[in-house]
Amino acid sequence: MKKKLSIVLLILVGMFLILQIIPSGMPENEPVEGEGLFELVNVPAETEALLRTSCYDCHSQEASFPWYSHVAPVSWLVARDINIGRENLDFSHWGKLSKREQLGALSDISEEVENGNMPMPIYIKMHPEADLTAEQRQAIMQWTEDAAEELFSGD
Amino acid sequence: MKNQIFKLTAFVILAGVIFTFSAFKSTSTLLQEKAPANSTFEIPEDINKLLDKSCFGCHNVDAQSEDARDALLIDKLSDLKKHKLVAKLDEIAAVIEDGDMPPSKFLKKYPEKALTADESKTLSEWALKAAEGLMK
Numbered sequence: 001m002k003k004k005l006s007i008v009l010l011i012l013v014g015m016f017l018i019l020q021i022i023p024s025g026m027p028e029n030e031p032v033e034g035e036g037l038f039e040l041v042n043v044p045a046e047t048e049a050l051l052r053t054s055c056y057d058c059h060s061q062e063a064s065f066p067w068y069s070h071v072a073p074v075s076w077l078v079a080r081d082i083n084i085g086r087e088n089l090d091f092s093h094w095g096k097l098s099k100r101e102q103l104g105a106l107s108d109i110s111e112e113v114e115n116g117n118m119p120m121p122i123y124i125k126m127h128p129e130a131d132l133t134a135e136q137r138q139a140i141m142q143w144t145e146d147a148a149e150e151l152f153s154g155d
Numbered sequence: 156m157k158n159q160i161f162k163l164t165a166f167v168i169l170a171g172v173i174f175t176f177s178a179f180k181s182t183s184t185l186l187q188e189k190a191p192a193n194s195t196f197e198i199p200e201d202i203n204k205l206l207d208k209s210c211f212g213c214h215n216v217d218a219q220s221e222d223a224r225d226a227l228l229i230d231k232l233s234d235l236k237k238h239k240l241v242a243k244l245d246e247i248a249a250v251i252e253d254g255d256m257p258p259s260k261f262l263k264k265y266p267e268k269a270l271t272a273d274e275s276k277t278l279s280e281w282a283l284k285a286a287e288g289l290m291k
Contacts, residue, residue: 149238
């Protein structure tokens with residue numbers, strides 16, 4: 001009986017190790033010089049801190065990964081979420097967006113934060129520090145408004 | 156007596172007809188009512204018709220779906236600041252071009268609300284042009 005149990009355990013450990021060999025598809029995680037949001041747009045320090053804590057893990061190339069995010073199969077899920085997040089909005093490539101795309105992004109940010117869709121509730125469960133109070137949501141929305149006004153009026 | 160009943164019935168029917176007509180408002184009437192008098196943003200009549208047919212039912216201030224109201228309020232478009240209006244118009248163009256709106260689930264129930272390819276093109280081109288005009 002004991003022998004059988006150790007064989008099963010050995011197989012499970014072996015499978016787990018094999019999983020680690022499979023690439024997770026984790027995208028690059030280096031800031032992009034000259035294209036990042038904070039390099040190009042005036043963002044108050046408090047708001048920058050909020051964006052970094054609550055949005056940057058999925059919407060930038062400056063994510064901070066907890067140790068378990070490198071372990072398969074969690075790493076696959078994290079990679080998938082980050083890829084989807086960056087596809088929708090990547091603050092590290094802010095400079096690549098046209099003025100109109102930036103206006104659209106600012107409008108989307110404001111709506112998603114106001115409606116409570118972002119940060120995603122499932123993400124907040126794993127990262128309670130990313131949750132935003134009503135005042136913090138308001139601060140982000142106000143920043144999007146100011147940034148859009150600035151973008152719109154200045155050429 | 157018969158005459159009195161006839162008069163009463165006629166009165167009730169007439170009152171009913173007047174009430175029904177006053178309760179029903181077309182989208183364009185609503186849009187005109189709710190648009191600020193000094194607004195520079197105007198929706199052309201042909202576009203209004205398309206919006207009325209395929210979008211207005213879910214995207215107005217009194218609509219049932221909160222998600223739809225959060226995403227777009229056609230009767231409040233002209234109240235938006237210019238930068239927000241540009242973003243909304245671009246979003247309208249994108250969802251129409253991608254065929255995401257009207258939603259396919261909704262069209263299964265109301266197939267008559269579908270936009271033809273030409274209508275979609277007209278609507279998205281208008282939205283893009285209007286946004287472009289605001290950027291100048």
